[in-house]
Amino acid sequence: QVQLVESGGGLVQPGGSLRLSCAASGFTLDYYAVAWFRQAPGKEREGVSCISASDGSASYADSVKGRLTISRDNDKNAVYLQMNSLTPEDTAVYYCVSASDPESCDDRYLEVWGQGTLVTVSS
Numbered sequence: 607q608v609q610l611v612e613s614g615g616g617l618v619q620p621g622g623s624l625r626l627s628c629a630a631s632g633f634t635l636d637y638y639a640v641a642w643f644r645q646a647p648g649k650e651r652e653g654v655s656c657i658s659a660s661d662g663s664a665s666y667a668d669s670v671k672g673r674l675t676i677s678r679d680n681d682k683n684a685v686y687l688q689m690n691s692l693t694p695e696d697t698a699v700y701y702c703v704s705a706s707d708p709e710s711c712d713d714r715y716l717e718v719w720g721q722g723t724l725v726t727v728s729s
Contacts, residue, residue: 608632608718610702615723618692622727626687628702628720635659635678635704640685641711642676644698644725654700656711657685665711669695692727699724 614626628640641656655676657664664676675688685702699722705715 610704610718610720612700612702612720612723615700615725617726617728619729620693620727622692623688623690624692624725626689626700626702626723626725628685628687630683630704630718633704633718634680635683635685636680637708639705639707639709639711639715640676640678641703641705641716642685642687643701643703644696645701645722646695646698649698651701652698653711655687656705659708689725692725694727697725697727 609631611629618624637659639658642654643651644654645651654670655666657676657678673691678685701722702720703716704718705711706717707715
């Protein structure tokens with residue numbers, strides 16, 4: 607069964623850090639770009655970051671630049687999102703998704719979605 611499973615979410619205080627994991631099963635992530643999205647209550651889904659398959663180059667939404675870092679470990683068939691300096695505005699369900707393209711996370715290429723992991727930033 608082809609699936610992505612996120613983990614690592616939880617409750618964290620403002621200024622704190624979390625590391626989200628996205629583990630693939632049933633297929634290998636080696637050849638595909640992978641993205642993280644998030645959806646806050648009452649808001650539209652927002653693309654957070656994308657990492658390519660070829661050289662691991664990454665892109666970020668302006669709202670998270672300098673605070674979030676995406677990485678991948680092909681040996682573990684996983685992608686990670688290190689989140690630092692978290693604020694209440696980062697509260698959302700975070701999803702990872704694999705693309706059918708090795709470089710692009712454009713909507714037209716998105717294929718396999720995880721079930722999401724909830725991140726709550728609150729004091």
